[in-house]
Structure formats: structure tokens, C-alpha cells
Amino acid sequence: MSPRSQMQANALGAQAILPAETPPSALLDKVGAMLGLLRDSGPETVLQRRFVRASAAFAGLLEAAGSDGPLPVQAINDSVEAINRAADDGNLDTWLDMVWQHDDATYQHCLLVSGLVAAFARKLGFGESDRQLMTTAAVLHDVGKARIPLDILRKPGRLTPAERAVICQHPQIGHDMLVAQGGFAPAVLAAVLSHHEMLDGSGYPHGIGADRIPDPVRMITICDIYAALIERRSYKAPMSPEEAFATLIGMGDKLDRDLLRAFGNVVLNSSVARLGKMMARPAASAAAEDAA
Secondary structure, three states: OOHHHHHHHHHOOOOOOOOOOOOHHHHHHHHHHHOOOOOOOOHHHHHHHHHHHHHHHHHHHHHHHHOOOOOOHHHHHHHHHHHHHHHHHOOHHHHHHHHHOOOOHHHHHHHHHHHHHHHHHHHOOOOHHHHHHHHHHHHHOOHHHHHOOHHHHOOOOOOOHHHHHHHOOHHHHHHHHHHHHOOOOHHHHHHHHHOOOOOOOOOOOOOOOHHHOOHHHHHHHHHHHHHHHHOOEOOEOOOOHHHHHHHHHOOHHHOOHHHHHHHHHHHOOOOHHHHHHHHOOOOOOHHHHHHO
16 A cells, blocks of 8 residues: 555556455455445345355355365355345345356355355244354355366256266265364264255265254255255256245155244245145155255
8 A cells, every 4th residue: 555556556547446455345345336236235235245245255165175275264254144144134035136146056056055044044043153053054065066077067957877976976075175174063064964965864975864964954955955946057947936845845754844844934934834734745856856
């Protein structure tokens, strides 16, 4: 911020000048204001600001994970804080609309799952520390995908059996990354490793059953599958919230029914009576199997 540096910046046409040590959140706010994204301080603008911060943090996280570097703990914490405060606003639909504007499928999915988990934990009345733990687990649940080849990760169509086998390695990869770095809570490690496990033992990577799947992991699994069903992808149309929730119900004993009923109140604002009626529907669909 020397006078000479500022003169040079102004000569180059700078619209704003910030110190090199400016925190990322302040930098994002300034750029957002310059682009006209943050015109006021209304609820939607505040949510937009939180979304931008969470998205930027995800970029740093996935870049570090893909380059074998240490995961940026501060960026993870910043993302968790932004997502939990967004959940406090209670406007899940607006958050989802912002997520769907993201053109990267991995970012989109991680932001979507994290927002759903944060809203779910808030709905269940979790305390601040437990909410932070849950959202951290959601933010990191797919970190192993950063080391999956992009031609598989971004394939615009269904995966071959061989490609699916590679994708199925991401929970173990992510878990091993976190263990190697150290400092992550056991609940976070469990969620990263087991979010594709099913209560009936039909999941992956280890085919464990209900007795080894704790409630936080069950919650993230529900949010993960629901997110995959409502996502907009090149090879499939997104399901409506009602269709996606009915598909989860159709998975039967693979998912925790009590948690699923509570989740319905998050994404559908449904009455217990309506959910109870849906619980009677049998049969899992092929769409649910693909999402899982």
C-alpha cells in the first residue's frame, strides 16, 4: 500500500486498491460489490455473500486436495461458518437456486449437500458445536473425488462398471487423506468413509450394516442421495423435491426411517400425516441406486 504502488495501480485503471493481507472474505465482498452482486444489505444479498465465501472456500479445498497439498483448515472453517449462518436464515430454496448456478458438478454437489445437512441439523435442534461438526463432515464428505480422474468425474453420461469402480474408491481416498493430515474429529472421518454405506449392508466401500453406521453418517447419506436426485446434470433431468423424497422412501430399509421423516419436514415442509402415508410405499427405484 505504498504511495508508489497505489499510483501505479491507478495508472492501470484500478477501481479499488486493497492491502495484500486483506482477508479473503473482505476481498470477495469488494469484488462482489464491484460486479454489482451485492447492491444492498437485504436478506438475499447477505445469503449471496455467504454463498460466495463458501464457494471460494470449496475451490481452495478441492485444489489443495487434488494437488496432494495439506487441506486448508481455515478455509474449511470459513465455509462451515458461512453455510451454517445461511441455514440460520431459513431460506433453503434461495440457497439451492444459487448452488444450481454453479457450472462445476463437484462444487455444486458439495455445496448442495452441505446446505441440506446444515438445514437438517438446525431443524433437529442441534447445538452450535454439533452443527459445526455435521457441516464440516458434509463439506469434506466428497473430498476424495479431488483425486479421481476428471474424465471420469465429469463424464457426461452413465459410468461403465470399470469407471464406477474407480468412483467408488473416493470415500476411502478421502478418509485416508484426512487421517494422514490429522486433526479431524472421528465423526468427520466416519462420515467421509461411510456416507455411501446402507443400513442393510448393501453400500460401499466396506458393506457395513446399521450397527456400525452412526446417526450423523445416516443424516449425511440421506442428504447426499437426495442432492444427487435433484441435481441438474447433462444426462438426466432433475427430480422435483416430492419425487426425490418418494425415491428415498422407496429405498426401504437402506435408510433410517425416523431421520428420513424428519428430513421430509426440511425439504417438503410436509405434515407428519402425509409423510406417514408415503412411508407405506414399497420398492426402491433404479434412480436411487444410481444416486447411491
